[in-house]
Each structure stands twice: as structure tokens, then as C-alpha cells.
Amino acid sequence: MPRPSTPSIDDLLTRLLRIAEDLAWSWHEPAQRPFAMLDPIAWEARNHAPIETVLSTSKARIAAAAADACFLQALDAAERTLADARRAPRWFKSNHRGRDRRLKVAYYCSEFAIHESMQQYSGGLGVLAGDHVKSAEDLGVPLVGVGLLYRHGYYRQQFEADGSQRILYPTYDFDRYPLEETGSSVACPIGRRSVTARIMRLALGDTSLLLLDADLPENRPADRRLTEGLYKGEPDLRMRQQVLLGVGGAMALEAMDERPTVHHLNEGHAAFAAVERIARLVEEGTDRSDAVARVRASTVFTTHTPVPAGHDRYPARDAAAVMSSVLRRAGFTSRSFADLGRETPGDRSEPLCMTILALRLAEHVNGVAKLHGEVSREMWRSVYPEAETLKDVPIGSITNGVHPGTWLDPAAAAFWRRHIRLKPELAKPDEAAWSKATNVDPAAAWELRNVLRARLVGSMRDRLVRQSVQRGDDPSERLAAGAGLREDALTIGFARRFATYKRAPLIFRDRARLAAMLNDPDRPVQIVFAGKAHPRDGEGQEFAGMVYRMSRRPEFRGRIAILEEYDMRIGRELTSGCDVWLNNPIRPHEASGTSGMKPPMHLGVNCSILDGWWPEGFDGRNGFEIVGEPKRSGAAARDAADAHAMYEVLEDHLIPEFFARGRDGVPKRWMKRALRSAATIPGPFSTHRMVADYVTQAYLPANRP
Structure with missing residues (x-):
């Protein structure tokens, strides 16, 4: 039998x-294996960036891979995995007919977290946006994302x-990103100038x-x-x-x-996108009031x-200045435009609020959890005087996922395939x-929990040693890091x-x-701990510094750790490896929060104040509730009461239950x-469910004006 050619x-x-x-590789693990096999050290050092891994691999190693039957089988499997994903039946097409099939969503966001190798995100908003786009692809919902490339x-x-x-x-080399230069650009009017921006494309299936x-x-400049x-x-x-x-x-669209x-x-x-769309309709001959109505009917916020x-x-004057060209085309005066973004139209002392502008120009509005919907209706009631x-305030809620x-x-996925016949490659809103x-x-x-925790501990030790080396610690400090x-x-x-x-520092309120x-x-x-504060948030930066200093105190050495450079990769390691996910925000300041939705897929449990999504997720038996006192007068009294409630849960319930072992x-x-x-x-709090909710509650109604 002839041997296959190399x-x-x-x-x-x-x-x-x-x-x-094709960034679909980022959520189909078999498609990542050839790059990890090609050069495992480069794969880790480049933060799992395929193009950078390939470009940094020696010709000799690539030649060896070309002659390696195991590598070629993995490459075949990677290609087959992505091809199968594209051919798989899609929920949207299988469940919608006629006019609904003509739906096409433009999804605007200032940040998108697709993968840790592309640092185009800061936190939860970007992670949510990236997950939204991926689920739209998995479900077959026609959608195009719109953002900026930083x-x-x-x-x-x-x-x-x-x-x-x-x-x-850092300055990123876009030639090493999986970007397609479309050859198209826009001349965006900003104030008296026109700014040229090229349109780059990322493909996700x-x-x-x-x-x-x-x-x-x-x-x-x-x-x-x-x-x-x-x-x-x-x-x-x-x-x-x-x-x-x-x-x-x-x-750009x-x-x-x-x-x-x-x-x-x-x-x-x-929100300025809605004003540009009004301007375009007015230029085409539509009456401005009709243009506003058409844009509102087809906008989700x-x-x-x-x-x-x-x-x-x-400041209203500044906003009108940067939008002056668009306002002229739309037929808005500076005052009428400013009033669209004011709680009290006509109040010249009030600045323009981007949220209010979006509320006034969108018919379909939602918060990101049921509690957040309630808070938003109360916060923005004045925008809807007819309510x-x-x-009656027309703000609903679609809970994040x-x-x-x-x-x-992948290890947990294999476990669930074996034990409950989960098929994660088949995207469904109701798994x-x-x-x-x-x-x-x-x-x-x-056994799975122990494996995932042990892997996390090994990774944390490595990271803490690297952090120690980078700080210039002496050899004894390096040895102690993570030990x-x-x-x-x-x-x-x-x-x-x-x-x-x-x-973040609430748990340190009673150090003893x-x-x-x-x-x-x-x-x-x-x-x-891991996390970043906004670079201009001095108090948030100090919170991070406080946690770091606590981790260095003698009584907490080896018991408290804080990891630098929180990104999607560290997020995956932590949410898969931790036994408990702690959350103690000031209620009701957490709109949703999504990090706590990830540990349950790995047999982790939440311990949280009832804020954000947790009031919907907690059933009394699937985690722990911190019964805080958000209405205590004064921040100090509130924090003291909440910290005491947290300690009681840990001391009286959580820790004893974890260590109450049977004979086995x-x-x-x-x-x-x-x-x-x-x-x-995991089922109710996936973005597959979330995107399907957007389709039925917002996208299709907006598609049928």
C-alpha cells in the first residue's frame, strides 16, 4: 500500500x-490542538495566539510537523471540526420562516472579548459582547458586530x-491578528473635521x-x-x-x-448611530418625525x-459641536438634539446623557437581569413622563449569560459528555x-473537582513565581511565591x-x-484574587493594591494570592478551578455579573449577595446567600454588616460542609x-438562551415595524 505523500x-x-x-477556533478546542502541538512553548508564551505561534516556530520544527502523522491527523481533525460547525443545523433557520428570515442585526459595542490573545476588551461588557456574537454564530442568528480596533x-x-x-x-501588531483588511474605509465627520478610518474584519465562522x-x-495626531x-x-x-x-x-455598515x-x-x-441613521433617512426624503419613528422602531438598546x-x-454644546455635520443633515438644532439626551428637555444647564439619548431613540430597551430591569425603570422613570x-416604564430585562x-x-466537557450525554457542540437555547x-x-x-483545583494551583504557583521574578525579588522570595x-x-x-x-477588600474587614x-x-x-480597575479610578486601583498588600502579610502568606493581568485565560483557569466563587457587591449596584455563571459548569458553587443575576439563579440548594444589609445607614455600617454576614456563611456553613467527609x-x-x-x-444562564431571548423579545419585534 503506497504511503501518503508528505x-x-x-x-x-x-x-x-x-x-x-477563522476565530471559531477560539471556542472549538480541537481546532487549537495543531498550534499547541507545533510548538507548545511558543503556544503558551504567545497567550494561545495561533498566527504568532506559527510565525515564531522554526522552519525545522514546521518541517518535522509536516512529516508527523499524528500532527497531520490533528490538523485534519481541526479542519473537520470547523467545517462540521458550519454545516450543523442552526436553531434560527430551523425555527423561523418568512419575513423573520430576513432579520439582520447590527450589534454595536465599544469592546469585544473574543480571545485572550487579542486584548480588545477591559471587562464584563466586552466579555458579554464577545459571547453574544459567538452564540449568534452558533445559533445561526444573522448578525454583524461593529466596534473599534485599538x-x-x-x-x-x-x-x-x-x-x-x-x-x-503595549502596541499590538495587527499583522499578527487574524484580521482581514477589507480595502474599504469611511470618512467620519467629527466636529469640523473628517476622520478617515479603515474597516477591518474579524471572521467568526x-x-x-x-x-x-x-x-x-x-x-x-x-x-x-x-x-x-x-x-x-x-x-x-x-x-x-x-x-x-x-x-x-x-x-461602515x-x-x-x-x-x-x-x-x-x-x-x-x-447612541450616535441612531442620529446618523435619522440623518440618512432625512437625506433620502423622509420627514424627520417619520425618520425618528422608523429608527426608534428598529433600534434595540x-x-x-x-x-x-x-x-x-x-456638555450639550460640546456634543452638538462634534455632531454638527450629522445634525445639519438630520435637521436637528443644537437645542433639539441636546433635549433628546436630557431627563428634562429645555433645561439648558443639564448635560447630554448618552444613555438617555439611546433610551429616546430605541423602542426596545432592556436591562441585563430582572433586578437590574427594576432598578432601570426606577432610575429612568423621568424619561417616560407618560408612564x-x-x-409602565418601557424597560424590560433579558438576563445575561x-x-x-x-x-x-475541555476536561469538564468530556466529563459531562460521559455522565449526562451533554453535546456542547450542538447549540440550543434550552439545553x-x-x-x-x-x-x-x-x-x-x-474526582473531577480535585483535578481542576490541582491544575489551577499549579498554574497559580507558576504565575506567582513569574510575578516575583518580574518584581526583582530576591531568591528566597521567589522560592516562597506560591509555595x-x-x-x-x-x-x-x-x-x-x-x-x-x-x-474586593471587604473580606479583610476583620483580619483576625x-x-x-x-x-x-x-x-x-x-x-x-484577580482583576483590574479603570486606569483613572484611583480608589479602584487602591483596592487592588490593598489586596496585594494583604497577600504579603505574614498571617495571609500562602493563603491569599492576587494574580496580575486578569484576562480571559486567567478567567477560564479560575472559574474552572475554584470551589467557590465569591461576590459581595453593594446591592443593587451589580447590573448582572457573569463570572459566577461559569464555575457551576465545573462543579463550583457561588457565595454571593443577592444582586445582579444571583436572585434568579439561587434556589437555596445550589450555592450560598450572603444576607447583607444594603439599607444600613452609612457605608461603614453597611460594609461591617455585610462582612459579618459573609464570615457567618463561611464559618457556619460553607467551610464545615466542604470538609465534612465520608469514609470514602x-x-x-x-x-x-x-x-x-x-x-x-449552566442551562438557563448561557448566551444561547440569552441570544434566543433577544431574537424573540427584541430583534423580531424590531424587524416587524
């Missing part, structure tokens, strides 16, 4: 790069010895992300800064970025001959911020297989954006009480709770 190096590179250029991305984080943080802005890049030689970094700069720069996102984004029937503004940053101070507000009661393919660890998790043998589930972490310790995770309302819990030799407990070493009550967590949370 492919040439050029053919091999062509096949590898073809996979790399040369620096978000900042890189390093801790100094005193807990202060270095804010580093059949779904595209269109990203605008203004860092071009033909633009002035000030205009090139528009896509320099995410959430960098003063308010004026941020406002002009939002003109590029909204107005430039709408122009037209330039690419995309014809969306529905425009989804994910947060108020893109999702608000994510339950705190009034978190909504962008700009007689709070229930997480993308299973992105966040479900019923998870409900069978309560029938799984607790001993088998405990105290134990694979058998109850591991609690707290990883999220270090906004002050999330109260905490130290007693963590240092019990018979019941070892360890806590791992299995904590049966704990595993019953963990399996209940797996049975009740």
Missing part, C-alpha cells in the same frame, strides 16, 4: 493560517513591591466583526488617538471615540453593503449600568441535559473588574477572624450542592 511546508502553513483566520487595547497590569500598579500600554481603525497617516486605546484619555476624547463608534460604525434590519446598541456608547454616575454625560406607574464553548473546560447533573455519582464529580498554596485546600475565587462597588479561618490546619482555605473521603453534602449548581445554572 505535504510541503507551504501547504502546511496555508492550512494552519486558514484555521487561524492599537494599545486595554492596559497591562504589574504590581510593585508596595502594591502600587504599573500601567503598561459566518459572522463578522467590523472594526474601525483611525490610526492612519492621513489623520491628524489627535484623530489617530481615537483608536489608540480602550477607555483612555479625557472625556472629550471619549466623546469623539463614541462619534466614531456610532456614526462611523453606521457608515453601508460601505460594506451590510443591510441590517435591526440595530442593537450594547450600552450607550454607540441594552443598558448595563445601574449607577447614575456610571453613564456618560457631556403612570413604574410598571455565558458562552458554553468559550468557558466550558436540558444539564438537569441530569444531580444524578451523577458524587465520587466521580469530586503555601495547597491542592487540597478549599479554594475561593474573587476575580472581576476592581470597581469600588464590587468591594479571616486569618483564623484560613490557617486552620485541619481545614485549609485559600483565596485567589467525599464531602457528600457539598457535592450534592455542587451537582445542584451544575443542574440549575
Whole structure:
């Protein structure tokens, strides 16, 4: 029998790069294996970036791979996996007919978290947007994403010895991103100037992300800064970025001959898109009031911020100035435009609020959890004077979720395939297989939990040693870094954006009480933190520094760790490896939160104040509730009461239950709770369910004006 011919190096590179250029590889694990096999060290060092891995691999190693039958089988499997994903039956097409099939959604967001190798995101908003786009692709919902392409991305984080943080802005080489240069550009009017932005495309299967890049030689230096970094700069720069996102984004859709029937503004940053769409209709001869009505009917707006101070507000005169060209085309005066973004139209002292502008120009509005919907109706009641009661305020809710393919660890996926016949490659809004998790043998589930925790501890040790080396610690410090972490310790995770309302340092309120819990030799407990604060949020930065300094105190050495450079990769390691996910925000300041939806897929449980999504997820048996006192007068009294409630849950319930072992070493009550967590949370709180809700509750109604 003749032996198969060995492919040439050029053919091999062509096949590898073809996979790399379709970002569907980022949530189909078999498609990642050839790159990991090609050069495991480069794969890890490049943060799992396929193109960078290929470009940094020696010709000799590539030649060896071309002659390696195992490698070629893995390459075949990778190509087959992506081809099968594209051919798989899609929920949208199978369940919708006629006019509904003509739906096309334009989804605007200021950040998209697709993969850790592309730092185009800062936190939860970007992660949610990336998961939304991936689920749209998996379900076959016709959607195109619209955003900006940032040369620096978000900042890189390093801790100094005193807990202060270095804010580093790397410059990314877009030639090493899986970007397609479309050859098209837009000339976006911003004030008196026109800013040129090229349109770059990211492919996720059949779904595209269109990203605008203004860092071009033909633009002035000030205009090139528009896509320099995410959430960098003063308010004026941020406002002009939002003109590029909204107005430039709408122009990019037209330039690419995309014809969306529905425009989804994910947060108020893109609200100017609605004004540009009105201007375009008016130019075509539509009466302005009719143009406003048509744009409203076809616009979906999702608000994510339950705190009034978190909504962008700009001086009305400045906003009218940067939008002057668009306003002339739309027939708006500066005053009529400003009134669209004011709670009290006619009040010239009130600035323009991007959220209110989006509320007034969108008919379909939602918060991101049921509680957040209630908070939003109360917060924005004045925008709807016709609403007689709070229930009449036309703001609904669609609870956030997480993308299973992105966040479900491959080892856990294999476990669930075997034990409940889960098929994660088949995207469904209502995955019923998870409900069978309560029938799984607790001993088998405990074995998986131990494996995932041990892997996390190994990774944390490596990271802490690298952090120590980078700080210039002496050899004894390097040896001690991470040495105290134990694979058998109850591991609690707290990883999220270090906004002050999330109260990362709350658990340190009574240090002696905490130290007693963590240092019990018979019941070892360890806590791992990770997260970044906004670079201009001094108090949030100090919270991170405080946690770092606590981790260096003698009573917490080896029991508290904080990891630098929180990104999607660290997020996956923590949410798969931790036994408990801790959340203690000031209620009701958490709009949704999604990090806590990920541990249950890995038999982790939540311990949280009833805020965000947790009031919908908690059933009394699938996690723990911190019964805080949000209405205590004064922040200090509230924090003290909430910290005391947290300690009581940990001391009286959580820690004893975890260490109550049977003769076989299995904590049966704990595993019953963990399996209940797996049975009740991953199905309802996936972005497959979330995107299907958007289709039925918002997209299709907006598609049928």
C-alpha cells in the first residue's frame, strides 16, 4: 500500500493560517490542538495566539510537523471540526420562516472579548459582547458586530513591591491578528473635521466583526488617538471615540453593503448611530418625525449600568459641536438634539446623557437581569413622563449569560459528555441535559473537582513565581511565591473588574477572624484574587493594591494570592478551578455579573449577595446567600454588616460542609450542592438562551415595524 505523500511546508502553513483566520477556533478546542502541538512553548508564551505561534516556530520544527502523522491527523481533525460547525443545523433557520428570515442585526459595542490573545476588551461588557456574537454564530442568528480596533487595547497590569500598579500600554501588531483588511474605509465627520478610518474584519465562522481603525497617516495626531486605546484619555476624547463608534460604525455598515434590519446598541456608547441613521433617512426624503419613528422602531438598546454616575454625560454644546455635520443633515438644532439626551428637555444647564439619548431613540430597551430591569425603570422613570406607574416604564430585562464553548473546560466537557450525554457542540437555547447533573455519582464529580483545583494551583504557583521574578525579588522570595498554596485546600475565587462597588477588600474587614479561618490546619482555605480597575479610578486601583498588600502579610502568606493581568485565560483557569466563587457587591449596584455563571459548569458553587443575576439563579440548594444589609445607614455600617454576614456563611456553613467527609473521603453534602449548581445554572444562564431571548423579545419585534 503506497504511503501518503508528505505535504510541503507551504501547504502546511496555508492550512494552519486558514484555521487561524477563522476565530471559531477560539471556542472549538480541537481546532487549537495543531498550534499547541507545533510548538507548545511558543503556544503558551504567545497567550494561545495561533498566527504568532506559527510565525515564531522554526522552519525545522514546521518541517518535522509536516512529516508527523499524528500532527497531520490533528490538523485534519481541526479542519473537520470547523467545517462540521458550519454545516450543523442552526436553531434560527430551523425555527423561523418568512419575513423573520430576513432579520439582520447590527450589534454595536465599544469592546469585544473574543480571545485572550487579542486584548480588545477591559471587562464584563466586552466579555458579554464577545459571547453574544459567538452564540449568534452558533445559533445561526444573522448578525454583524461593529466596534473599534485599538492599537494599545486595554492596559497591562504589574504590581510593585508596595502594591502600587504599573500601567503598561503595549502596541499590538495587527499583522499578527487574524484580521482581514477589507480595502474599504469611511470618512467620519467629527466636529469640523473628517476622520478617515479603515474597516477591518474579524471572521467568526459566518459572522463578522467590523472594526474601525483611525490610526492612519492621513489623520491628524489627535484623530489617530481615537483608536489608540480602550477607555483612555479625557472625556472629550471619549466623546469623539463614541462619534466614531456610532456614526462611523453606521457608515461602515453601508460601505460594506451590510443591510441590517435591526440595530442593537450594547450600552450607550454607540447612541450616535441612531442620529446618523435619522440623518440618512432625512437625506433620502423622509420627514424627520417619520425618520425618528422608523429608527426608534428598529433600534434595540441594552443598558448595563445601574449607577447614575456610571453613564456618560457631556456638555450639550460640546456634543452638538462634534455632531454638527450629522445634525445639519438630520435637521436637528443644537437645542433639539441636546433635549433628546436630557431627563428634562429645555433645561439648558443639564448635560447630554448618552444613555438617555439611546433610551429616546430605541423602542426596545432592556436591562441585563430582572433586578437590574427594576432598578432601570426606577432610575429612568423621568424619561417616560407618560408612564403612570413604574410598571409602565418601557424597560424590560433579558438576563445575561455565558458562552458554553468559550468557558466550558475541555476536561469538564468530556466529563459531562460521559455522565449526562451533554453535546456542547450542538447549540440550543434550552439545553436540558444539564438537569441530569444531580444524578451523577458524587465520587466521580469530586474526582473531577480535585483535578481542576490541582491544575489551577499549579498554574497559580507558576504565575506567582513569574510575578516575583518580574518584581526583582530576591531568591528566597521567589522560592516562597506560591509555595503555601495547597491542592487540597478549599479554594475561593474573587476575580472581576476592581470597581469600588464590587468591594474586593471587604473580606479583610476583620483580619483576625479571616486569618483564623484560613490557617486552620485541619481545614485549609485559600483565596485567589484577580482583576483590574479603570486606569483613572484611583480608589479602584487602591483596592487592588490593598489586596496585594494583604497577600504579603505574614498571617495571609500562602493563603491569599492576587494574580496580575486578569484576562480571559486567567478567567477560564479560575472559574474552572475554584470551589467557590465569591461576590459581595453593594446591592443593587451589580447590573448582572457573569463570572459566577461559569464555575457551576465545573462543579463550583457561588457565595454571593443577592444582586445582579444571583436572585434568579439561587434556589437555596445550589450555592450560598450572603444576607447583607444594603439599607444600613452609612457605608461603614453597611460594609461591617455585610462582612459579618459573609464570615457567618463561611464559618457556619460553607467551610464545615466542604470538609465534612465520608469514609470514602467525599464531602457528600457539598457535592450534592455542587451537582445542584451544575443542574440549575449552566442551562438557563448561557448566551444561547440569552441570544434566543433577544431574537424573540427584541430583534423580531424590531424587524416587524
